[in-house]
Amino acid sequence: MQISMKFSESGSISSNCNKELLLPKNLNDSASFKELESLIGLDEVKKTLAELTAYSLVQRKREEKQLKTCPIVMHMVFKGNPGTGKTTVARLLGKVLNDMEILSKGHLLEVERADLVGEYIGHTAQKTREMIKQSLGGIMFVDEAYTLSQGGEKDFGREAVATIVKSMEDHRNNLLVILAGYSSEMNRFIASNPGLKSRFPIHIDFPDYNDDELFQIAVHMYEERDYQMNNRCRWKIKQHLAEFTRCRHPHSGNARYVRNLVEKSIRLHALRVVNREYLTRKDLLLIDDTDLPDMGTI
């Protein structure tokens, strides 16, 4: 699906007959939006982000015409297993919001519990505030955020959460916070923190990729690096990814697994050809099935 949007004469969002959202002109040229669009699958994610960005733009246009506005709270929860694209999407979203002049810098600061939680009283607030400071103008992406509530009543994780919430109010206009992690853990985390529920109204699910999507991701990754698979290699990877999705577990890595496979095969390809006297363009381009690592070792 295309994540593009169009505004009708009245300023509302209109869909064309294919139910595609057409992008407003100024965002159509945004390289970050195109990159987001080029990600494999993630249709629901793209749709939600298209709605949010369209909504923000329309609010701005309404403000210009002295119509009532209702600013949207953009803080989000990204729920999904590792390798489902959460960090990638967050990074691109930062750039898109920067293109739209909603965030002044649009960078992503990825933090985890150890970056936020300190060892003595007062240390946590200090560490967390430092991370917030570095995130201003962009996105603070808290990975495995549920670990902030796993230490019980006396754990400093709670102080980190309280400090984040306070900073979100203080920097309402120039900071986006995204909490990310496994779906069930994140649901529990948000449910057990009454203060978080209303402050993080947007929840986006990142489902596991199916074997076809993982294969398309492999093609995309080779293309990005200017490599191609030959037919035997394509066939072998397809077989392998079908097997991988049949017996995977939540930690097996989704697209990250594919990235490891692609990168390893590129190194093995280099080893195969490095000592040849003469290398054609094709020799340098094509990954053969013999370049694939033993699949159990990835």
Ligand SMILES: Nc1ncnc2c1ncn2[C@@H]1O[C@H](COP(=O)(O)OP(=O)(O)O)[C@@H](O)[C@H]1O
């Ligand atoms: N839909 C996708 N299309 C192409 N590449 C993807 C896609 N999803 C993830 N990737 C790639 O897979 C790797 C892992 O993704 P990442 O965003 O780090 O996952 P997560 O943050 O959910 O663990 C990255 O190299 C990323 O570019």
Ligand SMILES: [Mg+2]
């Ligand atoms: Mg990540």
